[in-house]
Amino acid sequence: MMRFLAGLLMALATAGAALAQPVNTGHLETELVAEARGVAPGQTIHAALRQKIQKGWHTYWRNAGDSGEPSKIEWTPPPAGWTTGAFVWPTPHRLPVGPLVNYGYEGEVLLPFAVTAPATARPGETVTLSGTAYFLVCEEICIPEQGVVKLSLPVTAGPAPADPKWGPAIRAALAAAPKRAGLAAAFEKRGERLALAVTGPALKGADLAEAYFFPFEPGLIDHAAPQAIERGPEGLTLTLAPGDEFQVQPGPRALAGVLSLGGAAYEVAAPMGPLPSGAGGLGPPPAKSALGAGSAGLGLPMAALFALLGGLILNLMPCVFPILAMKAASLAGHAHEGATARKQGLAFGAGVVASFLVLAGALIALQAAGAAVGWGFQLQSPPVVAGLALLMLAVALNLSGVFEVGLSLQNTGSGLAGRGGVAGAFFTGVLAVVVAAPCTAPFMAPALGWALTQTPAAALSVFLALGVGFALPFVAVAFAPGLLARLPKPGPWMDAFKKALAFPMYGAAAWLVWVLTQQAGADGLARILAAAVVLAAALWLAGAAQRRRLAGGRSLPLAAAAGALALVALVAAIVPRYALATPGAAPSGATAAVPYEPWSPERVAALQAEGRPVFVNFTAAWCVSCQVNDRVAISRDGVAKAMAAQNIAYLKADWTQKDAVIAAELARHGRAGVPLYLVYGAQGGAPRILPNILTEGTVIKALEAAARS
Amino acid sequence: MIPRRALLAFGLLAMAAASPAGAKPHVGQPAPAFQAVDADGRTRTLAEFQGRVVVLEWTNNGCPYVGKHYSSGNMQRLQRQAVKDGVVWLTVVSSAPGMQGHLTAPQAKAWKAKTKAASTAVLLDPTGRAGRAYDARVTPHMFVVDRNGRLVYMGGIDDKASSEPESLKGATNYVTAALSDLKAGRPVATPVTRPYGCGVKYGSAD
Numbered sequence: 001m002m003r004f005l006a007g008l009l010m011a012l013a014t015a016g017a018a019l020a021q022p023v024n025t026g027h028l029e030t031e032l033v034a035e036a037r038g039v040a041p042g043q044t045i046h047a048a049l050r051q052k053i054q055k056g057w058h059t060y061w062r063n064a065g066d067s068g069e070p071s072k073i074e075w076t077p078p079p080a081g082w083t084t085g086a087f088v089w090p091t092p093h094r095l096p097v098g099p100l101v102n103y104g105y106e107g108e109v110l111l112p113f114a115v116t117a118p119a120t121a122r123p124g125e126t127v128t129l130s131g132t133a134y135f136l137v138c139e140e141i142c143i144p145e146q147g148v149v150k151l152s153l154p155v156t157a158g159p160a161p162a163d164p165k166w167g168p169a170i171r172a173a174l175a176a177a178p179k180r181a182g183l184a185a186a187f188e189k190r191g192e193r194l195a196l197a198v199t200g201p202a203l204k205g206a207d208l209a210e211a212y213f214f215p216f217e218p219g220l221i222d223h224a225a226p227q228a229i230e231r232g233p234e235g236l237t238l239t240l241a242p243g244d245e246f247q248v249q250p251g252p253r254a255l256a257g258v259l260s261l262g263g264a265a266y267e268v269a270a271p272m273g274p275l276p277s278g279a280g281g282l283g284p285p286p287a288k289s290a291l292g293a294g295s296a297g298l299g300l301p302m303a304a305l306f307a308l309l310g311g312l313i314l315n316l317m318p319c320v321f322p323i324l325a326m327k328a329a330s331l332a333g334h335a336h337e338g339a340t341a342r343k344q345g346l347a348f349g350a351g352v353v354a355s356f357l358v359l360a361g362a363l364i365a366l367q368a369a370g371a372a373v374g375w376g377f378q379l380q381s382p383p384v385v386a387g388l389a390l391l392m393l394a395v396a397l398n399l400s401g402v403f404e405v406g407l408s409l410q411n412t413g414s415g416l417a418g419r420g421g422v423a424g425a426f427f428t429g430v431l432a433v434v435v436a437a438p439c440t441a442p443f444m445a446p447a448l449g450w451a452l453t454q455t456p457a458a459a460l461s462v463f464l465a466l467g468v469g470f471a472l473p474f475v476a477v478a479f480a481p482g483l484l485a486r487l488p489k490p491g492p493w494m495d496a497f498k499k500a501l502a503f504p505m506y507g508a509a510a511w512l513v514w515v516l517t518q519q520a521g522a523d524g525l526a527r528i529l530a531a532a533v534v535l536a537a538a539l540w541l542a543g544a545a546q547r548r549r550l551a552g553g554r555s556l557p558l559a560a561a562a563g564a565l566a567l568v569a570l571v572a573a574i575v576p577r578y579a580l581a582t583p584g585a586a587p588s589g590a591t592a593a594v595p596y597e598p599w600s601p602e603r604v605a606a607l608q609a610e611g612r613p614v615f616v617n618f619t620a621a622w623c624v625s626c627q628v629n630d631r632v633a634i635s636r637d638g639v640a641k642a643m644a645a646q647n648i649a650y651l652k653a654d655w656t657q658k659d660a661v662i663a664a665e666l667a668r669h670g671r672a673g674v675p676l677y678l679v680y681g682a683q684g685g686a687p688r689i690l691p692n693i694l695t696e697g698t699v700i701k702a703l704e705a706a707a708r709s
Numbered sequence: 710m711i712p713r714r715a716l717l718a719f720g721l722l723a724m725a726a727a728s729p730a731g732a733k734p735h736v737g738q739p740a741p742a743f744q745a746v747d748a749d750g751r752t753r754t755l756a757e758f759q760g761r762v763v764v765l766e767w768t769n770n771g772c773p774y775v776g777k778h779y780s781s782g783n784m785q786r787l788q789r790q791a792v793k794d795g796v797v798w799l800t801v802v803s804s805a806p807g808m809q810g811h812l813t814a815p816q817a818k819a820w821k822a823k824t825k826a827a828s829t830a831v832l833l834d835p836t837g838r839a840g841r842a843y844d845a846r847v848t849p850h851m852f853v854v855d856r857n858g859r860l861v862y863m864g865g866i867d868d869k870a871s872s873e874p875e876s877l878k879g880a881t882n883y884v885t886a887a888l889s890d891l892k893a894g895r896p897v898a899t900p901v902t903r904p905y906g907c908g909v910k911y912g913s914a915d
Binding site for chain 2: 102144
């Protein structure tokens with residue numbers, strides 16, 4: 001009978017607990033819920049303060065951030081021996097409000113806490129824990145709200161069954177809460193910033209792109225400042241802006257808080273001291289796709305797709321067009337021999353793809369070796385530029401008919417202009433890629449940046465896609481007889497066409513000479529022009545030798561002279577070291593309209609400390625889109641006026657020559673090449689990245705926004 | 710004497726020009742200069758109070774944390790005492806138009822009269838320029854500037870981060886402590902504390 005009564009009472013109590021209505025405090029509904037339907041004497045179970053917050057409103061984490069106040073419960077003293085623990089705070093969200101950033105929760109949240117029954121608790125009795133829950137609920141405005149919350153827990157002889165609804169929910173909340181994962185952590189002051197380094201197995205190989213440190217206490221960091229992420233083999237380093245409390249001596253000696261990776265989160269306690277090793281050196285996480293994939297990570301298939309599209313676009317780039325023009329002539333020559341055209345198309349494609357893979361392999365190897373190089377590096381070396389300029393000149397002279405390329409020459413691979421044969425097509429593909437590389441950077445920066453931070457296999461597949469995209473139109477033309485049939489029939493016009501095609505090649509040679517002048521100055525210009533004249537003479541002699549041979553005459557002396565002269569030209573152009581022009585010393589002509597200073601990270605920091613907005617232009621003489629942007633969007637009256645009016649500092653980072661610091665900065669922003677345009681606001685913080693294709697309006701708008709932010 | 714004052718003022722202005730919004734205020738360093746129109750329509754600057762201790766109080770009359778200090782008379786008491794001691798007390802409203810706590814000049818005058826506030830002036834900062842110069846994040850966010858124009862205190866008004874009126878009991882008032890230190894010629898013992906309250910309602914456009 002007694003047992004029946006006890007059971008009845010318990011059932012009633014349970015029903016009572018279940019019937020406890022949530023309290024509506026105005027902008028949220030709250031109640032206490034327990035993971036189990038009762039608690040055994042001496043047992044600890046978890047309960048939770050549930051908040052169902054009105055849409056658009058939020059409550060706060062244990063550190064509310066710039067403003068606000070954490071939710072709390074003030075308990076009416078519980079019966080003797082019963083204890084309640086502190087909240088196990090779920091990882092908060094960043095809640096920006098104007099220029100401020102708060103930490104808190106939106107929607108529905110459970111704040112779990114432990115409830116322990118004393119060993120003396122008597123099964124059958126029901127204990128009610130009650131208290132007043134206080135919330136600061138904010139939208140734009142803040143309202144303190146409170147409600148009396150109650151939790152009735154029957155004491156059961158043994159562990160009680162889980163509550164079907166709240167049991168799983170509370171356990172999930174506990175499982176998702178930040179974990180102590182034995183991470184090693186320390187922080188140090190670095191100039192005006194704090195470097196927080198965290199290492200441990202939990203971080204190894206983890207996706208760190210969303211990493212963010214939530215300090216447990218306010219005053220330690222500037223909550224609104226962005227946290228730059230540097231990855232390392234064992235963990236990561238976050239660059240934090242110090243909070244007010246670092247203004248007093250000795251200042252905080254430890255940073256404790258939660259390192260959130262977006263999904264997983266870990267508790268971190270970092271004393272001031274030497275940073276753990278392996279927390280840096282791998283650059284920032286790959287940039288989120290600037291091509292519109294939003295905040296979602298750029299997966300391999302998407303990256304490959306973008307690479308394919310990028311490759312297709314490359315066909316339209318000015319530094320590729322001359323090669324394609326050449327190839328078009330070649331295809332025209334074989335338009336009525338389907339099999340040959342297909343073979344050539346495939347060979348061209350193979351040349352393109354092979355070159356992309358070789359370049360990618362080299363880049364990955366160099367990257368792995370820690371060399372500070374980026375995509376487009378082959379045009380940063382003056383001898384390479386000089387060699388390419390001479391090559392372009394040779395191709396142009398060939399198209400002009402000064403000399404012909406014999407089969408023997410072609411097969412050695414140096415006959416890049418060879419218009420017949422599979423090998424010629426293959427090397428045309430190779431040449432197209434070499435010249436196209438600087439053009440890939442602006443279009444492919446996100447995908448390349450992504451690829452370069454991935455495993456070599458993933459990087460190679462992206463480059464493969466890039467190459468396939470690049471080669472696709474020509475391979476398609478080669479395989480679509482319909483398209484081929486539309487090509488004009490061979491005839492005398494072809495010679496005129498070929499000679500006309502020489503001019504884009506002269507243009508390419510002139511452009512490369514200009515690039516070299518940017519790199520090596522007037523002396524370099526003199527050398528390359530002299531070499532060009534000697535080479536032209538050599539090729540003229542070679543042509544003469546060919547004609548004499550055709551006429552049955554003795555051609556060897558002429559050919560020998562031609563070879564010797566060509567060798568002289570090449571050696572003169574490539575072998576002696578070029579004295580590098582000092583960057584920034586010679587502003588390139590028309591761009592002087594807007595005064596600038598050379599870029600350095602220190603200069604940016606100094607200008608930011610002065611509270612000046614900063615515009616940084618990462619450019620290179622060999623980067624066509626950079627030059628176009630400069631002329632159409634940056635070196636403009638309107639921009640100059642906006643800069644003067646807003647007191648904006650204009651810094652130029654010239655990557656025409658190899659520069660490890662610039663390469664590192666590009667990598668920091670997830671880029672492997674130029675252009676990159678950064679605008680730092682007057683309030684400091686992370687820069688805004690402008691699009692790679694600029695208009696004057698975009699620049700002025702960004703500058704004006706920077707002065708206000 | 711006059712040229713020297715002018716020089717000082719000029720120096721402060723120059724400093725202001727050199728450190729516009731963006732450079733966060735640092736205790737022990739010159740307080741950021743500002744210029745704002747008060748409830749009477751007069752343009753006030755920090756430079757005009759050179760030689761006097763200045764308290765800056767960020768406020769928002771709709772904020773419950775501000776409400777705790779005004780409804781209880783706590784803030785007015787502090788203001789009266791400070792002004793009696795020769796301190797300049799400037800109450801700053803950085804709420805943007807349309808945002809909570811925004812006051813026009815007549816509204817500010819009426820609010821000051823209604824609350825019997827004893828501050829020297831209520832400054833209207835609808836653009837948030839002064840607020841941002843001080844990195845004022847909450848209401849009430851408190852700053853104390855010494856006679857030499859150096860920032861000597863920034864942070865909360867007291868150590869009880871709550872909007873409950875009962876929390877005033879037994880609270881340690883940091884502004885009172887800082888002013889006492891200055892009065893006694895001591896360095897401010899607690900120059901930086903954690904401000905608490907509602908976020909300053911800056912315009913989101915800037």
